[in-house]
Amino acid sequence: MIRVSLQPVCRRVLAALACAAAVVHAAPAGAQSVPQRSQSQVADALEGVGDAPVRTALLATIESAQSRGVPVDPLITKVREGVAKQSDPSRISDAVRQLAGRLETAAQALAPAFSSSEISAGAGALQHGVPASTLRAYRALSPSAPLTVPLGVLTEMIADGVPPKLASTRIRELVARGAAPALLIDMGAKIRSDVIRGIAPGVALELRSKGVISLLGSPVSPAAQPQLRPGKR
């Protein structure tokens, strides 16, 4: 087995993070500056992975993601989640690698993304089967407002059993009409209650979304939306 001591690995992490600012600037235009971890946090996260070759692979994944403009925070969080859940190191590596791929896809589809949390929300939706084209459509409808909450509610609905295509369509309609984040979250909670009471998830969505749509106006054209600047949430 190849033995790699921790110290060189950490040094490589620190070196990788040293260029984080440059990487952020290379991210999609308009992306918010992604808060980076302290060096010790990253080192700690990787130190929790017991297998040295896996640590090396994780570092390579993180470096590669950084070089492509993918936010590092969600990847480090995923490492910590795997460590906390006492997962097999190879499983942690797989999860981080897959997440990096989803984050990159989401970052491209949501460009210009507002924050790493928006990109994370997009990656979460992708994990539940939402296609990247849906994220692009959402961004086109809402170029000046963050999509973190709509994507989170979309993910919740799909996890609750609503067919992904139906959920995507209804959320898109609501985003187009400028539904406020709190309204979307309330709708999601009501759908969840309906599902618990035995109503089919798709039917619950249809019923609840109609109720919300009735409260909203006509679809808002992207040009008519207030021009919030990324990072001014």
Place this chain on the structure above:
Amino acid sequence: MALVLAPAALRAQRGGSPSYSELFVDAGMARVRQESRTARAPDATDAGTLGVGAQRVGRTISYGGELAATLVREPEAVDPRTGPGVRASPSALTGALQAAALGAFTPAAAEWFRTDVAAVGTRFGVGLGGLSAVGGSNRAGLWRGSLSRGVGPVSGGVSGTVAASSTSRSNPSGPPSADLRFRATSTEFGGWLSHRWLTLSIVRTRTLTDDYPLVEAAGMRLIRPAGSYDVRDVVVTGGVRVQRIALQAAFSRRAGGSATAGGARARNVSASVALTRSFALVATHGDLLADMLRGVPQSRMSSVALRWRVGGGASGGMRANQRVLSPGPLVEGERAGGVRAAVERVPAGGAVLTIEATAPRDAVVEYGTSQNDWMPTRATFDGRVHVARIDLPSGVHRVSVRVNGGTWQAPAGLVRERDEFGGWRGLVVVP
């Protein structure tokens, strides 16, 4: 024959509950009083009981097995006019051996549904020390489907069971014609409701059997020619579970249907106390109606047993004594009553996530969230439940909770999703 205990083989774990494996040993004593009408007089029998079992409880598949032995000294003979009865004939030291296997399946995509299959084989009248008695065997199997749902601290469900058994009895000292085989089929339907520490259930069972020694010993009879006895039971059970103590009371009402006349009522109570994480004391007292499926006669029983367990999940030694085969308490849903969460928005922005876990005072309840970088953080015990209050900023967050180092689970009340590491986590979206 006094087969008195078939201790727990498996306990349900609904979605989100920890997976675990455990080995358990039950050892105890029981005093059984059989009110048999075929006997000269009721007698009290002391029995020693020993059960050894193992079980694996998983998210989707659970399985377990148990070997149980009962050692009985039978002081009196039954009335020889009844032929092979349901009790041992000569005064002898006899025993019963029982093997049970139980499996349960809960689809990952539909955790509100659970199906159980069980098979139990019993050999009774096992002579010891060269002595022999009325012997026989029983084989029984069941299939059960149950639906459950939980909303906040309330959970409930319904269950349907189909079971069949075959019982054979023989008297080694009698003629070959004394060997008889009886059959029984049973259908059961019931429901349960649980709120925090309280559980109520009601079960209706209909059993068709031709086991005339057993049924008539229980005071029931046919009033016109019929192919089988029709025995109908309603069992209402209430239970409370507070800290280390679990109490349960059951009331059973039996009546004959169709051509069957007669009936009976029974009340029994049971209690279990978790002495430590590994040891629990279980005591029961009350009437047991004749069990047509397992060929067990009606009796009044008092028993006490000590359970020792190795391994296991967060529920500690609080596992109640359950019989493998019906009639008996329905399997209760646990997800909603275990760990739950509620989100409260803060006007200034963000939200407060409150997690509550019902677990013994000395349990270690930990949570991790994407917000705190999955740093396992211990919840505090407020005298009633373990509580954690977490400030969450706007965004999408994930949260998992574990009890006593078990599997990470999603609290009830949140949308659940599988994590990449074999557990579950809850989703929280904060505006």
